[in-house]
Structure formats: structure tokens, C-alpha cells
Amino acid sequence: MEKRTELYRGKAKTVFTTEDPSRLVLHFRNDTSAFDGEKIEQLERKGMINNKFNHFIMSKLEQAGVPTQVEALLSDTDSLVKKLEMIPVECVVRNIAAGSICRRLGIEEGTELTPPTFEFFLKNDALHDPMINESHIRTFGWAEESHIEQMKTLTFKVNEILRKLFDDAGMLLVDYKLEFGLFDGKITLGDEITPDGCRLWDKETRKKLDKDRFRQGLGNVVEAYEEVSARLGITLS
Ligand code: C5P
Structure with missing residues (x-):
């Protein structure tokens, strides 16, 4: 599933639309912030680690019966997720x-x-x-x-x-x-x-x-x- 337009840029992730209106791509960045964004640094590899970590944990939860948004790992830093009304x-x-x-x-x-x-x-x-x-x-x-x-x-x-x-x-x-x-x-x-x-x-x-x-x-x-x-x-x- 291809990323289309940027929907939202958070402090550590960017959310993109896809061709399917019910699916989004989460892109995990290296940006690391604390104290409401007062302290921000780029930490090399963090986006990749968090993307894989999140996919691993969410998959475990899904298997244990918790409904999660996670659908698939797309790349080192990107995951396909369901579009939720937060x-x-x-x-x-x-x-x-x-x-x-x-x-x-x-x-x-x-x-x-x-x-x-x-x-x-x-x-x-x-x-x-x-x-x-x-x-x-x-x-x-x-x-x-x-x-x-x-x-x-x-x-x-x-x-x-x-x-x-x-x-x-x-x-x-x-x-x-x-x-x-x-x-x-x-x-x-x-x-x-x-x-x-x-x-x-x-x-x-x-x-x-x-x-x-x-x-x-x-x-x-x-x-x-x-x-x-x-x-x-x-x-x-
Ligand atoms: O800051 P506090 O002790 O309330 O945070 C509790 C937990 O929630 C911590 O694990 C913190 O990393 C997490 N948290 C978060 N995002 C926030 C606030 C807290 O991930 N905006």
C-alpha cells in the first residue's frame, strides 16, 4: 500500500493517507521529544526500532484478543494501520x-x-x-x-x-x-x-x-x- 498525502505530523510520527480510505500509513521518525516538545533531538535508528517494537507488541496483543489498529509492517520505518476515529x-x-x-x-x-x-x-x-x-x-x-x-x-x-x-x-x-x-x-x-x-x-x-x-x-x-x-x-x- 503506497503512502499518498501527509495527513498529520505528530512529535515522533507522521501519518499518511493511502489509496484505501480506511487505511493509513504510520511513519516513525527519529525525532524524540520531551516536556511538550521543549526538548527535541534526532536519535539515529529510533524510528526503525520503534516501528518494529510497536508492530511486535501490537501483534502480541492482537493474538491475545485486544483489537488493535496494526495491519502490517511495510518497511523499516512504516506500518499500515486501520484508520481510527480517535x-x-x-x-x-x-x-x-x-x-x-x-x-x-x-x-x-x-x-x-x-x-x-x-x-x-x-x-x-x-x-x-x-x-x-x-x-x-x-x-x-x-x-x-x-x-x-x-x-x-x-x-x-x-x-x-x-x-x-x-x-x-x-x-x-x-x-x-x-x-x-x-x-x-x-x-x-x-x-x-x-x-x-x-x-x-x-x-x-x-x-x-x-x-x-x-x-x-x-x-x-x-x-x-x-x-x-x-x-x-x-x-x-
Ligand atoms: O508523565 P507520566 O508519568 O504521567 O507518564 C506516564 C506514562 O505515560 C509514561 O510511560 C509516559 O511515557 C507515558 N506518556 C506518554 N505520552 C504522554 C504522557 C505520558 O507516552 N503525553
Whole structure:
């Protein structure tokens, strides 16, 4: 399937139309951004790694019964996906405290969260993606009642599947962000699951293997993404 026109350019991916109006191409770029785009760098190979990583993870989820947008890997940096009508909220599950929950609630980084927490954020760069609750989603009509429930159920189902997948590969799934949309009226997992949008720590040493290496200037960002991929058995070029 050929890329046609650019539909949308995000911070790390560009979305293209195809000859099929129900399909899009996601092009993963090397751009890496943090703090609402304040810090941006090009990290060689990152687009390729994230494209292959995302395809691997989404395929595992699909096999486990989670409806995802992913259709096919087209090239090192491009994937064919279903065109979703996106719901403008982000779903975050946390198994271990890190990042914004530590700042907001004064929780020490590394604290085990039992049961895991669930948070909704509004997808809105200008407002810096504020945290919202179900009442806001209902009142402002960002998602239908049944879709709110399904997003929560599916986000926790993803946690069960991915915690085990990463644990078997010697890693802790600290937290992650998911975005959903509708395809033929059915809730479907969209966007991406890559080390840009989740936190992964080595199980023994708790070494950070995700975008926090970039956010915190720890260095060896791409090397960490490659290590995570290798541990999962993902073939990179
Ligand atoms: O920043 P915070 O701790 O709330 O992030 C929780 C998780 O969601 C992290 O894994 C982070 O990478 C991801 N996230 C994201 N995109 C955002 C906000 C958070 O991928 N806009």
C-alpha cells in the first residue's frame, strides 16, 4: 500500500493517507521529544526500532484478543494501520510509581502500586495534557459511556499481557499510556506502544530502559531501546 498525502505530523510520527480510505500509513521518525516538545533531538535508528517494537507488541496483543489498529509492517520505518476515529483521551496504568504521579502526589519513585492505578488525561498539547476523570469525559462528550468502560477494561487487559511479556524478558513494566479510537464503531487500540510511551526497568538493577533516559539526560537512549528489543527477540536491521 503506497503512502499518498501527509495527513498529520505528530512529535515522533507522521501519518499518511493511502489509496484505501480506511487505511493509513504510520511513519516513525527519529525525532524524540520531551516536556511538550521543549526538548527535541534526532536519535539515529529510533524510528526503525520503534516501528518494529510497536508492530511486535501490537501483534502480541492482537493474538491475545485486544483489537488493535496494526495491519502490517511495510518497511523499516512504516506500518499500515486501520484508520481510527480517535478518542481524545490518554489511558495510563501504573504498576510502580514514577514520573508525574511522584510529582503530583509526593509518592517516592519505585513504590509498588497495588492495585495498579488508572488515570485519564486529556490529549491537548496547548493545555499540557491535564489529568481528567470520567465525569469530565461524560460532561464534555469526549467518549461514550460504554467506551469509557471498554477503554479501562482493555487497558488493564494490556497490563496483564505486557507485564508477563516483559517479566519473562527480565524487565518491569512500570507504566504506559494507551490511546483508543473507533473502527467500524468498535473500540480499537491505536497510536503506539514503544519505549517512548512506557517505562521499562531492568528487573534486577532497576536500570531505566525507556524515554526517561532522554528526559533525564542519562544517555545511551537508543542503546537501551535496542537492549529491550533484543531481550524480547525482536529482529532489528
Ligand atoms: O508523565 P507520566 O508519568 O504521567 O507518564 C506516564 C506514562 O505515560 C509514561 O510511560 C509516559 O511515557 C507515558 N506518556 C506518554 N505520552 C504522554 C504522557 C505520558 O507516552 N503525553
